[in-house]
Amino acid sequence: MAIDxxxxxxDEAEKAFRGRTGKTGELTEEQQDEIWHxxxxxxxxxxxxxxxxxxxxxxxxxxxxxxxERVRSGSMTGAEYLMSNCDGKLCEEDLCGDIxxxxxxxxxxxxxxxxxxxxxxxxxxxxSGDKEYNKIRPVIDKAYENFTSK
Numbered sequence: 001m002a003i004d005x006x007x008x009x010x011d012e013a014e015k016a017f018r019g020r021t022g023k024t025g026e027l028t029e030e031q032q033d034e035i036w037h038x039x040x041x042x043x044x045x046x047x048x049x050x051x052x053x054x055x056x057x058x059x060x061x062x063x064x065x066x067x068x069e070r071v072r073s074g075s076m077t078g079a080e081y082l083m084s085n086c087d088g089k090l091c092e093e094d095l096c097g098d099i100x101x102x103x104x105x106x107x108x109x110x111x112x113x114x115x116x117x118x119x120x121x122x123x124x125x126x127x128s129g130d131k132e133y134n135k136i137r138p139v140i141d142k143a144y145e146n147f148t149s150k
Contacts, residue, residue, distance in 0.1 A: 006088035044079030
């Protein structure tokens, strides 16, 4: 089951992109790639937390150790990983079984946390890096701690 998909956010990300850039008409492939990363940013930050904590699936088709290490080191964003390795989708089967109940319980609140902590200046206008991840990571950590202490 899909938890979130970049294509669910494409229209809003494209609208925000066109509003910021004044671009009308056909988009170049490079511009479309940029919009996909805007649409995937919030999912990517959460996915980075999943990978940082070793909660990714053990399926090597999803969790290629080389790419996971690139995400952990910050040399690849979670959004880049999502788009290149997960077809733009975060699904339950991409996670180890132990973390699924937390993700299903928290993800809606995570979206609120993301927009409050990371993207308060506007939706779909950010391609996050370490700075943004370091802002949201303790929020997710706290939510996970609260969930596991129930």
